[in-house]
Amino acid sequence: MDDNIVIKMSGLTKRYGYGDTASFALQDFDLTIKRGEFVMIMGPSGCGKTTLLNIIGLLDRATDGEYYLNGEDVSDISSARQARLRAKKIGFIFQDFNLIQNLTVIENVALPLVYVNRPRTVRLKAASNALKRFHLGEREYYHPSQLSGGQKQRVAIARAIVSDPEIILADEPTGNLDSRSSSIVMDELKAIHEEGNTIIMVTHNPALTVYATRVINMLDGQIATDVKTVSDYNLPQPINAKTKKHRRRKSHKGEK
């Protein structure tokens, strides 16, 4: 398999209910996403966007079909393995931020590192670096309730990238934000993408497609249109995971 393929799905089906009441969120769905793509998924409500994102993020399982993540068949893995992959390979950004209210900002950002067994000092340091990057260094010990919507979403983005995941999944990250905060958040996502990260984002807002390298329109659980605005060849730094990590470490050192 091509080294650069992060996600490969074929014949994916997600059915809710049985028999007469069965409805399909995804039907015979094929999708291949390469490293470095910034994919935007659009479509009307109920077309299966969020279901797709949940399946990609291993929060949900397809009823049928094949799903390869980084070349590993993950269609039938145990939920413990799912959790492990979520911790290591996937970063989530949600519409309603999903920060834990009674943890401080820095603890929220460090949360994914808890489940990959990093010592506390390492976790807090990584979280602190991630927060500085999003200009939230001074708000480390705030609680989420003390932040504005845009700040909360930046905290959530910091949390999504703190464990250096393979793919970042964003479910309408600007849906609850005003236009100013939206553009700040989108700029941050763009910056992350330019570092070679793969981002898959669900949105309702057509104006945001300018950030994407590929726009997929979904309808009734299937792909209606699939447009690449940047050729595979010109994707920002189509690098493999090893060099990506190497470069990331270097850039952290540069910041100090």
Add this chain to the structure above:
Amino acid sequence: MALLFKTHLRLARASIRQNRTRSFLTCLGIAIGIASITLILSLTGSISSLIRHEATNIGSDLIVVRPTHSKDAVTSIVEELTSANSFEKSSLSLLDVSTISAVEGVTATAPIAISTNTLMNEENIVPSATVVGTTPEFHTIEPLTLKYGVFLNDKNSANAAVIGQQLALELYNSSNPVGRTLSFYGQRFIIVGVLDEIEESVNFDNVNFNKTLFINIETMENLMGYVQIQQINVRALNTSLLEPIAGNIATALKENRYGDTNFSVSYGDSISHPASSLLGIISGMLALVAGISLVVGGIGIMNIMLVSVSERTHEIGIRKAVGASARNILMQFMLEAFILSFLGSVLGLFLGYFLAFLVSLITPFSPYASWEIIVVTVLSTIIVGIVFGTYPALKAASKRPIDSLRHLQ
């Protein structure tokens, strides 16, 4: 794993702190259960240590023969509680006393025959006083000191009696009634001695000597027609010969009753076990009640943990989304339940000893600490934590991440 454990510990601490009142009340439920168990264990421990203490005072060369009944446990418990067996004739007789005296290596033999009767003199009447029939050798076995007069001996008349300090005061309003008379079973007895006050009211004879009248056992038999021998205390020649002597006594007694063994011969530590199983029954029942309160406390923990799990469904969803496995979540909530029950048991241990201390102010039972009590407490904590923490934690762990994320805070 250790790292994760530390993190979970910190999380549990934070969560318990956040709901201080709730956590405290939950702990209190456990604490009350543990406190009652501690109190009961401390009391029974202190009683048997008192008895053991007395037994060592007397000396380690003591053998005790007690009657046993060949009945099943339930019947004998019921009889203990209704004191029905006090109307049953003891399986030990005066013949046994003389048989034991004849066994080689036995230096002294003292039967204790108990009768509860009305005592009277010109001034007072004491209904239901304890009268012990024994032999003069009793004095050489029991470390009793006399305040006035002498103990029963071969030289005094058959109607001599020795009286306990408290009983003397009740009967004669005087602490020195030597030479005065009293009437028991229609017979006049003359007081020849008064015992010193004894502080330990609990002993392996199960008799409170302060409130007892001692008379000669043969006089007692002549008077009443029978004697109810509660136990026979035997002093052996040599501590190292206890086992063979006890064996010989058992064989001799068996011969007396054609092979029947309705008696027990004990020596060493086993003497100190209270002869009456009543103490065991009462403490067992109290422990049962305490156990029930512990279960109620455990249900309290389960309840609070279920509330906590449902309150934190959204948080569970977030944690799972960022990579927590079901096991991580399980561990987090188990640990929280465990800490609650641990805090409760520590609180309960202190509370229990405080209560034991209060009890010791009004009774002779001083608080008794032993590693057994600690072990029982710790074990019950672990069991409560596991039994009542598992269900809520499993419930938390089995939540599906997308459903939990949708759950509104």
